[in-house]
Amino acid sequence: MRDGRGTVRAPVLQFTNCRILRGRRLLREDLWVREGHIVDPEKLFFEERLVADQQRDCGGCILAPGFIDVQINGGFGVDFSQATEDVSSGVALVAQRILSHGVTSFCPTLVTSPPEIYHKVLPQIPVKSGGPHGAGVLGVHLEGPFISREKRGAHPEAHLRSYEANAFHDVLATYGSLDNVRIVTLAPELGRSHEVIQALTARGICVSLGHSVANLRVAEEAVQSGATFITHLFNAMLPFHHRDPGIVGLLTSDRLPPGRHIFYGMISDGMHTNPAALRIAHRAHPQGMVLVTDAVPALGLGNGRHTLGQQEVEVDGLTAYVAGTKTLSGSIAPMDVCVRHFLQATGCSVESALEAASLHPAQLLGLEKHKGTLDFGADADFVMLDDSLHVRATYISGELVWQAEEARQ
Amino acid sequence: MRLVILDNYDLASEWAAKYICNRIIQFKPGQDRYFTLGLPTGSTPLGCYKKLIEYHKNGDLSFKYVKTFNMDEYVGLPRNHPESYHSYMWNNFFKHVDIDPNNAHILDGNAADLQAECDAFEKKIKEAGGIDLFVGGIGPDGHIAFNEPGSSLVSRTRLKTLAMDTILANAKYFDGDLSKVPTMALTVGVGTVMDAREVMILITGAHKAFALYKAIEEGVNHMWTVSAFQQHPRTIFVCDEDATLELRVKTVKYFKALKRGTVPTPAYSQRTCTHSGTTDS
Secondary structure (H helix, E strand, O other): OEOOOOOEOOOEEEEEOOEEEEOOEEEOOOEEEEOOEEOOHHHHHHHHOOOOOEEEEOOOOEEEEOEEEEEEOEEOOEEOOOOOOOHHHHHHHHHHHHHHHOEEEEEEEEOOOOHHHHHHHHHHOOOEOOEOOEOEEOOEEEEOOOOOOOOOOOOOHHHOOOOOOOOHHHHHHHHOOOOOEEEEEEOOOOOOHHHHHHHHHHOOOEEEEOOEOOOHHHHHHHHHHOOOEEOOOOOOEOOOOOOOOHHHHHHHOOOOOOOOOOEEEEEOOOOOOOHHHHHHHHHHOHHHEEEEOOEOOOOOOOOEEEEEOOEEEEEEOOEEEEOOOOOEEEEOOOHHHHHHHHHHHHOOOHHHHHHHHOHHHHHHOOOOOOOOOOOOOOEOOEEEEOOOOOEEEEEEOOEEEEEOHHHHO | OEEEEEOOHHHHHHHHHHHHHHHHHHHOOEOOEOEEEEEOOOOOOHHHHHHHHHHHHOOOOOOOOEEEEEOEEEOOOOOOOOOOHHHHHHHHOHHHOOOOHHHEEOOOOOOOOHHHHHHHHHHHHHHOOOOOEEEEOOOOOOOEOOEOOOOOOOOOOEEEEOOHHHHHHHHHHHOOOHHHOOOEEEEOOHHHHHOOOOEEEEEOOHHHHHHHHHHHOOOOEOOEHHHHHHHOOOEEEEEEHHHHOOOOHHHHHHHHHHHHOOOOOOOOOOOOOOOOOOOOO
């Protein structure tokens, strides 16, 4: 677009005939995008005297900030914790495929592994902007190995570790470099957690509590030291008890640092958490709800039997079982399915459901000025949804990166 | 003057919008021939703006060759403040139609030199060839734009301090907090609006009835600045029944009879550029 001086100006796109999630409400407003960011059309009109160069009719759809998945272990046959020769291809495959689920940014998650794996894999998963190639990588989520033996769940016992001896130095020795790390899940009852949490937080890494037998007091101290997240609330922690609510009690604790509240991840696939539990958590603390998939490599594979690493897995619809058994083998519900199920199970507003998958994870990671929002100045990462919250199209930096089949006509 | 009385606010808004629409279309605006429109803000014209937007969205009216000049703007309020007149015009009109941003003129209440800003505005109007149709409202104290009681009837665009009546009337837009209401504004003068080739004043609601009475049934008086338009060759007052409550029955009957004798004005369309029936102009 040439302006009066003959210089080429970046085109202004106007998405019309839509409802956008802004200011915590769905408004009948147009969304204006320029150079990959969301812009203020009033400012454009009065200050730059510009109108849109292109208009896109959204057919009455909802435009919501792109979903952010902060806990995903792999998918489509890819396992992030496996030290293949080409880790980045695996990450790229998942990044590209989750676009159809409305996810525009994610944290590849590694479960408890031996140091060699971390040393080999971590440098191959750099932070990366999203685009037509796939969702953006915000950093790696390291779930373990500094977790409770008793609550390890499916994590391999042999590779659990403690940092009793050298605190943060043990952490560094285990993981190698922390450059690409965004979140670390640990059990705060482990000795010297206080120092470790402080050191990680000082490096801008989000500390999450999980796979732990901590009581409420220990959990509160961990939050006071800097922890801000709970990994898959209710799973792999002590159950809520009325005289010691444990980690779950953080949702309503009055001992948190002023002005701060706790975020908590929940897998809302209809399987891993009873809807009543989902509702209790949401009603107790709606602002902290973060929807995660915690998806395993079987995500996105069709029904039937699949070999994933050392495991044989049977996929049946939205459930993955250890082959030949009725034992759940991890979650395989895509993020948009989680959002729809969350909406239906809690009866919350559409705005609430969308925020749990976008704004809240962005706030958790301190990215809310650029991600998880459609405010002016934010990155133009958004999803076009129909009224039942099915993904029609996904955009990153204002560019169409995925579109549903029917929409392509 | 013409006094057009409609049954209610919605009908009055529609009548006014149709009139503006028809004026623009009949003018046949084009590349070298812009229609210049003076525009108001406030709650009264909202219905009229909605109708104009509707005509635009139906494809019947384009603002591509229309230049607009707003009457006024607060001083010292940031341009993007939700109560600024820039915000009002953007949200209630400009963002819904196809006007060229270079042709939408609003006084800048944050200009470094306010009087120079006013002078420049007068100059822009002159350069645009004057105003074809100036649409305005009336304040409860009978003011046009922010020409408060006591304003010269030959005044030009300038800085004005707002009267208490106006500040009180505006408080509802500032959470009822008087301390938040701006006390000064830039406004076109009475003389500026009088220079327009045609003037249309929208007056609706019982709270404006006394001001309307003072404006058209009493003398020309700088305490009720809208009364100046008694001396304009082509002014239309568009109102609803409630706004006529303080008028003489004789006045109301006279103007209603005038209207009864004519065919209702159809809305023109730029698509067809045709109409049926006669207009009551």
